[in-house]
Amino acid sequence: MADRQQQQTASTATQQAKPAVNGAAPRPAPAETQRQESVHLDYDESIIHKTILVGDSGVGKTSLLVQFDQGKFLSGSFSATVGIGFTNKVVNVDGAKVKLQIWDTAGQERFRSVTHAYYRDAHALLLLYDVTNKTSFDNIRAWLSEIHEYAQQDVVIMLLGNKADMQAERVVKREEGEKLARDFGIAFMETSAKTGLNVELAFMAVAKDLKSRKTRKPNDPKFSVTEYVDQEKQNQGCCS
Numbered sequence: 018m019a020d021r022q023q024q025q026t027a028s029t030a031t032q033q034a035k036p037a038v039n040g041a042a043p044r045p046a047p048a049e050t051q052r053q054e055s056v057h058l059d060y061d062e063s064i065i066h067k068t069i070l071v072g073d074s075g076v077g078k079t080s081l082l083v084q085f086d087q088g089k090f091l092s093g094s095f096s097a098t099v100g101i102g103f104t105n106k107v108v109n110v111d112g113a114k115v116k117l118q119i120w121d122t123a124g125q126e127r128f129r130s131v132t133h134a135y136y137r138d139a140h141a142l143l144l145l146y147d148v149t150n151k152t153s154f155d156n157i158r159a160w161l162s163e164i165h166e167y168a169q170q171d172v173v174i175m176l177l178g179n180k181a182d183m184q185a186e187r188v189v190k191r192e193e194g195e196k197l198a199r200d201f202g203i204a205f206m207e208t209s210a211k212t213g214l215n216v217e218l219a220f221m222a223v224a225k226d227l228k229s230r231k232t233r234k235p236n237d238p239k240f241s242v243t244e245y246v247d248q249e250k251q252n253q254g255c256c257s
């Protein structure tokens with residue numbers, strides 16, 4: 018549904034920019050339409066950006082993807098992912114359609130060799146831990162060294178502290194997540210697949226970064242996920 022709305026918006030913008038066909042002189046397109054047209058020219062909308070969700074079993078990878086894709090939370094008994102699967106999702110970034118192919122991996126150790134094989138083609142990795150599970154946080158360093166071993170050097174990495182809604186059970190402070198991310202030079206935010214906190218923002222930040230890598234001119238400033246996320250949080254008047 019959201020995709021269809023985006024397509025409609027995009028095609029409306031294109032129609033507005035077309036010259037008149039009834040003999041009248043073409044009217045100049047509004048400034049905003051011209052800007053969107055140039056974004057479309059710069060960016061190839063057929064590119065598929067492979068984004069992989071990784072982290073220990075039970076941290077909420079499948080739930081995060083379902084919340085982003087379908088806007089709902091699957092409660093009930095936990096059933097671990099077996100193997101790997103993907104969901105395609107198109108997001109609108111500054112008037113251009115950015116295609117994300119989001120791979121949900123199994124966190125269990127026995128599937129690790131299968132998921133390693135997918136790292137090499139990844140453009141972005143969302144690395145999750147569970148704020149109520151200290152082991153999942155302690156394992157982040159091991160996940161990062163696997164990523165550095167198997168993924169491409171310029172892969173976009175974002176650290177997500179999930180289950181932020183479970184305040185009473187929390188054992189990992191937000192500051193600890195922030196520090197770890199700073200130490201490794203990666204972006205960070207806390208999310209909740211249950212309430213939807215920051216779920217869209219996490220994927221949008223990745224999509225923006227990936228798109229900017231494809232369109233950035235040599236002298237353009239580098240897109241900073243961290244600055245974008247901070248700015249968006251301020252705009253939302255939110256603090257988490």
Ligand SMILES: Nc1nc2c(ncn2[C@@H]2O[C@H](COP(=O)(O)OP(=O)(O)OP(=O)(O)O)[C@@H](O)[C@H]2O)c(=O)[nH]1
Pocket residue numbers: 072073074075076077078079080081091092093094095096097098099122123124125179180181182183208209210211212
């Ligand atoms: N309260 C709360 N529960 C969550 C959240 N995210 C996931 N859960 C629950 O945590 C359990 C595990 O979630 P999954 O999404 O299956 O975890 P996973 O990382 O995909 O696990 P594997 O497939 O084994 O790798 C489920 O019972 C979810 O309902 C969250 O943000 N808040």
